[in-house]
Amino acid sequence: MTDAIIAGGAVLVRLARLGVEWVFVNSGTDFPPVIEGMAQAAAQDRALPRMVVVAHEHAAMGMAHGHWLASGRPQAVMLHTNVGLANAAAGAINAGCEHVPMIVMSGRTPVVESGRPGARTVPISWGQEMADQSALVREAAKWDYELRFPEQVPDLLDRAMAIAETTPKGPVYLSLPREVLAQDCPATGLDAPVRQTPARAGPDPEALARAAEWIAGAGAPVVIAQRGTGDAASFATFSDWAARWGIVVVSWWATHLGLPTDHDCHAGADPGPALAEADVVLVIDALAPWSPGLHALAPGAKVVQIGPDPLFQRAPVRHFPHDIAIAGETRDTLPALIAATDRLGPGRPERAAALAGRNAARREDEHAAIRADLAAGRVTKAGVGLVLGEALERRAPTARVFSELGVPLGPLSRRTHGSWFQEPHSGGLGWAFPAAIGARLADPGRLCVATMGDGSYLFANPAVCHQLVEALELPMLVLVLNNRGWGAVRQSVLDMYPDGAAARANHVPLTSLEPLPDLCAIARASRAAAWRVERADDLETAIKAALDACLEDRRAAFVEVAI
DSSP, rough: OOEEHHHHHHHHHHHHTOOOOEEEEOOTOOOOHHHHHHHHHTTTOOOOOOOOOOOOOSHHHHHHHHHHHHHHHOOOOEOOHHHHHHHHHHHHHHHHHOOOOEEEEEEEESSSSSSSSSOOOOHHHTTTOOOOGGGGGGTTTTTEEEESSSSGGGHHHHHHHHHHHEEEEEEEEEEEEHHHSSSSSSSSTTTTTOOOOOOOOOOHHHHHHHHHHHHHHOOSSSEEEEEEEHHHHHHHHHHHHHHTTOEEOOOOOSSSSSOOTTTTTOOOOHHHHHHHSSEEEESHHHOSOTTTOOOOOOTOEEEEEEETTTTOOSSSSSOOOOSSEEEHHHHHHHHHHHHHTTTTSOOOHHHHHHHHHHHHHHHHHHHHHHHHHTTOOOOOOOHHHHHHHHHHHHTTTTTTTEESSSSOOOOOOOSSOEEEEEOOOOSSSOOOHHHHHHHHHHHHSSSSEEEEEEEHHHTOHHHHHHHHHHHOOOEEEEEEOOOOOOOHHHHHHHHHHSHHHHHHHTTTTTTTTSSOHHHHHHHHHHTTTEEEEOOOGGHHHHHHHHHHHHHSSOEEEEEEEOO
């Protein structure tokens, strides 16, 4: 194609060439060249990504994050100058912490006051200027730069995508000055083959062999799987391996599902008992595999850490020990380690049988206690999780659940790869709702459930998210557990000062959200079907009705549960 196109449109054309399917957009006065460029590209019949208008930048970042979790394909976010980028910063921090690749772009206020297309025209052009706009996200991004000339568009975007997908993955940022976006871009390079490809780190064979020997010879091996166990194939391979060898698996603060919750070797979320007995500990992509103030390794225990960046080099303070560290994508490293272990023996069936009985008994006791609470009329997060899990097993067993201080993993039954995600450890709240929307866009045939506390729901800019769900016609379930305050903050105070003045007064300041708005009314404003549950007896009925709305009526559904 030789038709001229301005750089604002060229950016979008090249993103499409790089495989970007969606650009999540919050536009502003820097966008005229982008909008005109879209029209030019459409008139020239050029392929473009789908553009989604998102009324808050944090939601746009969450959507790109969730899409990648579901698809494994990086998407793009395009924002308005420094103010839009500032609103997106928490999402960039989340993505950087969790190694989620995406291309983040925002306009840059014009640097000239007149005389060039795109020069300053309104007072905010002066008010939004910064000496170092990229600094807003630099600590979270793997790479940042500014587009200087229109002919740079293909090369810079190729490089941005390659760096974003290079091990360890993560977000990148490109600022887009309005004057540059308004200039003509050479069209000849926009459809050229991609010029840079990502580098994928592979595991060290010698370190793999040594780690395999330790695991095969261990008397009490333990695995801590925090960010999952790779892709669907390595998830299945790991589940089989843990069962053959009788290896305890702990899901301490898991952000991804590492193996089925009812697996014979799944010991729950508490690593303390297992670590106290372990002679070899395999840590799979875990930022904080245990809490040093709560848990202690057994004397002489060996620790193997694997993952895209097993040292988490961007964390200034992280002193978890490792006798072996193996870098590589989990989907590559874990199967290689499993194969190396299997070459050393057939496994430990007697240990596996003992674990199966112990963990089945633990789950049965936990579920019995939860059911007793429900029978007594006490609605807890665990109770909601148990009821939701049973309903999903009947109606949508592969549904993806995004939890942000919502229902806990364990009581919630999850068995399939990619069926559970928890909020990033960076804690940029308001993540689960837009992430579930992004995942639903990536995989339209798979139900998504966003479950949050009432505080996390408010952080998500719920009116924005519900508007997106309606505009995109996404039948999904939103489940809010309402304790009318910051429960996590309250618990943190009580953990730190169990005998303090706040605990004695039974009142923790700065944690109440009273008076809360009518949350169901927020959902209904965007035509979602909505229920409020105040009694344990009504919980199962409401969740069933909500799933009916999603799966049969193809409507968005909202359930608020008082806990």
